[in-house]
Amino acid sequence: MPRAKDAFDELYPCEFYTPEELLDADQMYTIAEIGRLLQGLEPxxxxxxxxEAVLVDWAVPWVMVNAGNLIIAEPPTDDDPGYYGLKT
Structure with a gap:
């Protein structure tokens, strides 16, 4: 159910990291690791x-929005996740 803005003590800008701010140029990350980084946690x-499920829910759209600045690598095995990194 929607809530009035004045029902909250504080409101913050909705800002996300750019890929260059979030990811190390020499590393590749899973979606779960990107989710952790978006929350200021270690990968x-x-x-x-x-x-972790909530963080993945945040990371998937971030990856989709920033896809033009990212590269992807095939998973090491069929049971492993894909890896994403900065396009350089």
Missing amino acids: DAELDEGT
């Missing part, structure tokens, strides 16, 4: 499944 931070 290998331990998270419970529910939290």
